[in-house]
Amino acid sequence: MSTKLCKNCASKIPVDAHICPTCGAKIEDVSEVVEEVIQEEEQPKDFREVLFGFKKRGPFYKWVTLLLAIFLGWLGIHKFYERKFYMGLLYMVTGGFCGIGIILDIINLLAKPTVYYNYY
Ligand SMILES: [Zn+2]
Structure with a gap:
């Protein structure tokens, strides 16, 4: 026993x-x-986790990121929100790649679900 x-x-x-x-x-x-x-619920793994060993980050809220990108994107605040610290610094230094990065981010964000996850 x-x-x-x-x-x-x-x-x-x-x-x-x-x-x-x-x-x-x-x-x-x-x-x-x-x-x-x-x-304890076993969540299905994303292929990016399996193939590249990326970590799932989030949840992030689309509208929060979007508003941050629109109003504070030139400071990279939406990148900091997504915990992409180096990208945030880069945005801060370059003014969001002269705004081009911010515009691309906004387009990208509009295509995302309300609650989304990132892998990196
Ligand atoms: Zn005892």
């Missing part, structure tokens, strides 16, 4: 025990915890 350790006295006790036979302490139901872990 498999055993676990009592948190109170550290003696070996049966896995399904609710009360420690050695010290009489109440044991948390371990099986409940295990079930929770199993039930």
